[in-house]
Amino acid sequence: MTLEIGLIHYLVLGAILFALGIIGVVTRRNAVGVLISIEIILNAANLNLIAFAKHAAKGLALPGLQGSAGLDGQVFAIFIILLAACEAALALAIIITIFNRFGSIEVDYANTMSG
Amino acid sequence: MTEPATIIPRHPHYFLDYADAARAQLAQSFRLWGVTLWPGADVPPALVYLAAAVVGCAVIIGVLCLTVMVLVYLERKVSGHIQSRLGPMYVGWHGVLQSIADVFKLLAKEDLIPDNALRFLYSFAPALVLVGAFAPFAALPFAQNLVMANMDIGLFYIIGFASIEVIGVIMAGWASSSKWSLFGGMRLAAQMMSYELPLGLSVMTIIILAGSLNLNDIVMRQETLPYVLQSPFGLIAFILYYIAGLASAKRAPFDLPEAESELVSGFHTEYSGMRFGFFFLAEYASMTLISAVGSLVFLGGWNFPFSGDGRVIVGLLQLGVKTAVLLMLMLWLRWTLPRIRIDQVMHMCFKVLLPLGMICVLGAGIEAVSGAHAVMWALVLLLVAATYIIGRKSNSFAPARAKGHL
Amino acid sequence: MSPQTVIFYCLAVIIILSAVIATFARNIVNAAYGLFFTLLALGGVYVLLRADFLAVTQIVIYVGGILVLLLFGILLTNRRLEDLIISGQRSSLLGVVMGCVIFAVLLAIIFYARWPQSENAQLEGTTAPLGYLLLQNFLLPFEFSSITLLAALLGASYLVRPSERD
Numbered sequence: 001m002t003l004e005i006g007l008i009h010y011l012v013l014g015a016i017l018f019a020l021g022i023i024g025v026v027t028r029r030n031a032v033g034v035l036i037s038i039e040i041i042l043n044a045a046n047l048n049l050i051a052f053a054k055h056a057a058k059g060l061a062l063p064g065l066q067g068s069a070g071l072d073g074q075v076f077a078i079f080i081i082l083l084a085a086c087e088a089a090l091a092l093a094i095i096i097t098i099f100n101r102f103g104s105i106e107v108d109y110a111n112t113m114s115g
Numbered sequence: 116m117t118e119p120a121t122i123i124p125r126h127p128h129y130f131l132d133y134a135d136a137a138r139a140q141l142a143q144s145f146r147l148w149g150v151t152l153w154p155g156a157d158v159p160p161a162l163v164y165l166a167a168a169v170v171g172c173a174v175i176i177g178v179l180c181l182t183v184m185v186l187v188y189l190e191r192k193v194s195g196h197i198q199s200r201l202g203p204m205y206v207g208w209h210g211v212l213q214s215i216a217d218v219f220k221l222l223a224k225e226d227l228i229p230d231n232a233l234r235f236l237y238s239f240a241p242a243l244v245l246v247g248a249f250a251p252f253a254a255l256p257f258a259q260n261l262v263m264a265n266m267d268i269g270l271f272y273i274i275g276f277a278s279i280e281v282i283g284v285i286m287a288g289w290a291s292s293s294k295w296s297l298f299g300g301m302r303l304a305a306q307m308m309s310y311e312l313p314l315g316l317s318v319m320t321i322i323i324l325a326g327s328l329n330l331n332d333i334v335m336r337q338e339t340l341p342y343v344l345q346s347p348f349g350l351i352a353f354i355l356y357y358i359a360g361l362a363s364a365k366r367a368p369f370d371l372p373e374a375e376s377e378l379v380s381g382f383h384t385e386y387s388g389m390r391f392g393f394f395f396l397a398e399y400a401s402m403t404l405i406s407a408v409g410s411l412v413f414l415g416g417w418n419f420p421f422s423g424d425g426r427v428i429v430g431l432l433q434l435g436v437k438t439a440v441l442l443m444l445m446l447w448l449r450w451t452l453p454r455i456r457i458d459q460v461m462h463m464c465f466k467v468l469l470p471l472g473m474i475c476v477l478g479a480g481i482e483a484v485s486g487a488h489a490v491m492w493a494l495v496l497l498l499v500a501a502t503y504i505i506g507r508k509s510n511s512f513a514p515a516r517a518k519g520h521l
Numbered sequence: 522m523s524p525q526t527v528i529f530y531c532l533a534v535i536i537i538l539s540a541v542i543a544t545f546a547r548n549i550v551n552a553a554y555g556l557f558f559t560l561l562a563l564g565g566v567y568v569l570l571r572a573d574f575l576a577v578t579q580i581v582i583y584v585g586g587i588l589v590l591l592l593f594g595i596l597l598t599n600r601r602l603e604d605l606i607i608s609g610q611r612s613s614l615l616g617v618v619m620g621c622v623i624f625a626v627l628l629a630i631i632f633y634a635r636w637p638q639s640e641n642a643q644l645e646g647t648t649a650p651l652g653y654l655l656l657q658n659f660l661l662p663f664e665f666s667s668i669t670l671l672a673a674l675l676g677a678s679y680l681v682r683p684s685e686r687d
Contacts, residue, residue, distance in 0.1 A: 005529045007636050010570070013533050015627035017540055017559075023620035024544040027613045032594050036543050036556050039587065043563055046579075054570045055637060074572050074647060075654050081575075081582050082666050086673035088587040092594040093680035099598040161524035236554065267648050268577050275577045278585030282557055285592050289550060301596060308589055328648055 010051035017044035031095045031105040035088065042084045046077045138163040171263045175252050183399040184214035190446050197450040226388035229292060236290035240283050241386065241393035247280030248397035251404055256331050258417045258430030269330040270322065273408060274315060277363070280397065281307045284382050291385040299381025302371050302457060309464045310362040316472030317356035320348050320479040321412050334416040341415030346488055347495035348478040353413040355472055357441070360405035362460070365398065367449035371457055402445055403438065410437035529569055535562040553591050560584050574648045
């Protein structure tokens, strides 16, 4: 543990978040709980991307714009947030459909497709 | 490909500049009659910034609390006079000290927590709502150079932090373990989420016209004419903004979340004492915020009609007058219009305000590219006039009631 | 110790604690509020990383949008007001072991790889450059994402339509 905050610190934080998200996805039975864990995973990815955007040696730079190198990482993060919004809306629609059909949002109940 | 480098604005961070000046002062020895009273010390900048931030927050919160007290008094007076009553008359001259008495009453009340309530969330929700209501003021320029955090993304920040309030309200509604609270919380969440869209679109119109998210910039660009007069879409966007702002500050006629006649008092039914006071404070603070942002973004803020060469007092007075007018309009509307139904609320948002907002954004884009303000005014006025005339002739725009099916 | 360091460690502690709550809390509403604090503190970390626009975007979209949707989902899918929604844990030992293994692998990679030590120059504000990047270099993905959003909207409203039999 060093006093100066560098890239490694952010990456470790992202790794912790990612691992927690994986644990949640595997252990949760509630569909909303699974969704919460997926959001944590996406955020871990975002954190890594933005950390790289600050620390990357080479990045896409706008012509004539000093210091814009590496901002493409932030653009990727914007796209991830956008897709997370799509995913949350669709997932909630699916969850509500599952609730109407099976009377519960425990994912174990929705097993009519398994053989 | 055009050269982008020229457009990126560089702003002085005013508040931090003040803090730097304070630090420079501290670093000099302060002597009086040959005696060293304050040995010059190199205070770490972080400490000075922290102290400056705390002082700034304290000032803003203090001023806001005073504003809210005045507003509560005014609301009771206005409602009284609109309903041919006198309103509070006993505490002080014409009841001017009524708000102070109210504060003492709230402080002295017992702070109840229902048995079924989720204790942590229940006690945390009011604080969260208060944060959502007060945090945006940090980026609000009260006059030229009088802003705590002069951010590049000031307007976006304000809109964003105002949405934290929704979470606090759902938390309060859920944690109270009461049906009224839950219904009120869900209604408010649906309403605030929906009305954030027209609010964002109307603000987006001005962002496109101004080409900046920085509130200081936006106000500086309205020195000759405020945006409501500069562009027809500014005017439409202002009306949209005001209606959406009323809804997201849950003011009448959009006060369904705390509809007294059906839901006791909505999401804060179970709250009492100072926690209820927090919700009260947050409601009036967000009213003030809506009015202040509206007058900054659309009405020229502290820069119109008198620029005053950047003098703080001129700016403060102008902004204050505009904000007060918008606030009084809110009070007037509350005691004039009846509350509307939840389906009418949603209809209003998604079928009226949202398409209008999109037209505004599109029009503002065309206007910003072409710069043809006069042509746009003529076009929009013509369109409105044509709609009015056709509507009168064919009667197809008349409300449903007029055609006989209520 | 610079203030950035102090702020980073404070935020990191908040993030990890609230993410643990979001992962392990038995009451799903508490988990959602754990996620709320994770997202908020992550916004703070983005500010430390000089991504001011993204920090506010995070708060607007995640806190103001996705989280409210999640809470709505929770409130709409429980039958009775009285009982709390308890989410059972399934094979939690396996999950925790799996998570730990993944974490160990990630740590190994992070400490094994040689990362660039450089730091990109500070921008005064990221909003304008981000706008240029989105509308010049990433125009196609940008337009495509708007179509994705529209499709997601339509799909979601199609899924939750009232059924014809009712």
